[in-house]
Amino acid sequence: MIGLESVYILTGLMFGAYALQHLFDRSNPRRWRSASFWGAYAVTFIAGSYLPDVVNGILVLAMVILAGFGGLKPGATRTSTPEQRLDGSRRFGNLLFVPALVIPAVTVIGTLALKGVIVAGRPLVDPAQVTLISLALGVLAALAVAFALLRPPVGTPLREGRRLIDAVSWAAALPQMLAALGAVFVLSGVGKVVASLVTSTVPMTSGTAAVVAYAVGMALFTIVMGNAFAAFPVMTAGVGLPLIVHQFGGNPVTMSALGMLSGFCGTLMTPMAANFNIVPVALLELPDRWAVIKVQALTGVLILAFNIVLMTYVVF
Amino acid sequence: MLVLSGVLVIIVGFLIGLNPLLVVTVAGLVTGLAAGLDPIAILSAFGKAFVANRFVGIVWLVLPVIGVLEHTGLRERAQALIGRMHAATAGRLLLAYLLVRQSTAALGLTSLGGQAQMVRPLIAPMAEAAEERHGPLPEDTAHLIRAHAAAVDNIGVFFGEDIFIAIGSLLLIKAVLADNGIQVQPLDLSVWAIPTAVFAFLVHGARLMLLDRRLARCRGKQA
Numbered sequence: 001m002i003g004l005e006s007v008y009i010l011t012g013l014m015f016g017a018y019a020l021q022h023l024f025d026r027s028n029p030r031r032w033r034s035a036s037f038w039g040a041y042a043v044t045f046i047a048g049s050y051l052p053d054v055v056n057g058i059l060v061l062a063m064v065i066l067a068g069f070g071g072l073k074p075g076a077t078r079t080s081t082p083e084q085r086l087d088g089s090r091r092f093g094n095l096l097f098v099p100a101l102v103i104p105a106v107t108v109i110g111t112l113a114l115k116g117v118i119v120a121g122r123p124l125v126d127p128a129q130v131t132l133i134s135l136a137l138g139v140l141a142a143l144a145v146a147f148a149l150l151r152p153p154v155g156t157p158l159r160e161g162r163r164l165i166d167a168v169s170w171a172a173a174l175p176q177m178l179a180a181l182g183a184v185f186v187l188s189g190v191g192k193v194v195a196s197l198v199t200s201t202v203p204m205t206s207g208t209a210a211v212v213a214y215a216v217g218m219a220l221f222t223i224v225m226g227n228a229f230a231a232f233p234v235m236t237a238g239v240g241l242p243l244i245v246h247q248f249g250g251n252p253v254t255m256s257a258l259g260m261l262s263g264f265c266g267t268l269m270t271p272m273a274a275n276f277n278i279v280p281v282a283l284l285e286l287p288d289r290w291a292v293i294k295v296q297a298l299t300g301v302l303i304l305a306f307n308i309v310l311m312t313y314v315v316f
Numbered sequence: 317m318l319v320l321s322g323v324l325v326i327i328v329g330f331l332i333g334l335n336p337l338l339v340v341t342v343a344g345l346v347t348g349l350a351a352g353l354d355p356i357a358i359l360s361a362f363g364k365a366f367v368a369n370r371f372v373g374i375v376w377l378v379l380p381v382i383g384v385l386e387h388t389g390l391r392e393r394a395q396a397l398i399g400r401m402h403a404a405t406a407g408r409l410l411l412a413y414l415l416v417r418q419s420t421a422a423l424g425l426t427s428l429g430g431q432a433q434m435v436r437p438l439i440a441p442m443a444e445a446a447e448e449r450h451g452p453l454p455e456d457t458a459h460l461i462r463a464h465a466a467a468v469d470n471i472g473v474f475f476g477e478d479i480f481i482a483i484g485s486l487l488l489i490k491a492v493l494a495d496n497g498i499q500v501q502p503l504d505l506s507v508w509a510i511p512t513a514v515f516a517f518l519v520h521g522a523r524l525m526l527l528d529r530r531l532a533r534c535r536g537k538q539a
């Protein structure tokens with residue numbers, strides 16, 4: 001069975017190749033730092049499942065120290081010139097879009113088609129992870145198509161991949177770091193404290209007040225935890241069910257559906273949701289870390305207000 | 317209450333612009349210590365969760381493909397394509413992407429998009445190119461358009477996916493309610509995602525139209 005482990009090894013090998021490129025980049029005086037950072041990240045992908053938790057923790061700590069004090073520097077880039085790119089754009093025309101579209105196409109088709117495939121009595125791919133495995137297959141298919149159509153030099157994917165990952169830099173590991181922080185929050189009982197804060201500060205004398213507390217609490221909790229999935233069980237068990245449903249006789253279906261969407265409004269406004277709000281800042285090379293959140297915040301607030309109004313009308 | 321000190325570390329750290337990896341690590345340490353965990357236990361919890369969440373790092377596999385295409389002229393091609401469409405403006409283009417992203421997510425096709433796969437190589441350069449037809453872009457205008465491109469991808473998927481009955485968030489709602497003795501069907505939940513989805517499209521669509529007006533005003537000032 002093809003599981004996530006093989007995709008992790010592939011990803012680890014890619015990061016290992018970036019580490020080696022940094023190691024041999026004599027033009028970068030800080031090449032050891034970049035090589036060690038990407039090397040440690042590669043090890044967590046390749047060997048993370050077999051190493052003891054504390055060793056993985058030490059690898060993560062090493063990455064934090066390498067990136068956190070002094071930072072990573074991009075390596076030397078030998079990319080194409082603007083003239084070469086214009087020339088390529090004219091020569092290949094809209095064929096250039098084909099490999100880019102192969103990735104989502106294969107991901108979607110693979111997700112739908114591979115789920116039920118049984119080989120020798122066992123599923124061919126792990127049914128729970130079929131989307132991520134299909135994404136990896138999509139990348140390999142897109143690379144094959146790109147080589148067939150565009151015939152770039154053999155080293156181009158890893159060299160250009162390293163140029164892009166240097167632009168993303170430490171932000172590449174931030175979503176996983178925040179998930180790790182979330183785990184520490186759970187161990188430490190942060191959720192219960194936030195939920196009790198919400199219930200104790202808002203006067204719950206009417207159904208409307210309870211709805212406001214629940215929806216705003218979902219958004220705030222999500223801003224703190226970076227994830228509406230972490231907020232939902234705590235807020236629903238702490239505020240939603242005891243007050244809105246049991247005390248004021250509200251409908252749990254509409255409450256939950258709109259509560260989750262209120263959490264998503266919080267996701268639009270928090271740097272803790274790094275893969276949505278911080279990673280694109282790095283990917284798009286924006287100088288302001290808050291640039292994406294600034295654009296999204298107003299929409300998030302307006303949708304939250306809409307959810308509250310709608311919930312007060314339909315839940316009771 | 318003391319365990320909230322980690323949240324305070326996050327807020328202060330992000331606001332004064334320290335490296336987020338460092339801020340998150342210190343916040344985890346402070347929170348864990350406040351809850352009475354020993355440092356080795358905190359380090360182990362960090363390592364365990366970091367490794368358990370490697371699936372979010374798989375998306376970086378797409379960078380080599382995007383790199384090859386950018387190297388050969390993908391952005392230039394996207395710009396040339398948009399340059400020929402005279403009705404295209406940055407706001408209208410992003411509005412069209414919002415509609416596509418929301419409706420495909422509503423059908424469960426959440427992987428037809430994404431910041432690395434779609435926004436960086438295609439959507440952001442196209443939106444910039446639509447505005448560039450009126451002359452070279454000042455840097456902060458280009459940055460504003462790019463941030464809007466990223467936002468549309470997020471808003472589209474967040475307020476589309478809950479209409480699909482097999483999405484993770486609806487399954488979570490079903491499980492949490494079932495734990496509390498309430499049985500619900502995903503279909504009943506997904507129906508209630510539709511009004512918010514429509515509102516999200518209207519309100520963010522209106523903001524994209526306002527973006528076009530703002531861009532036009534900025535052009536006027538320069539000329």
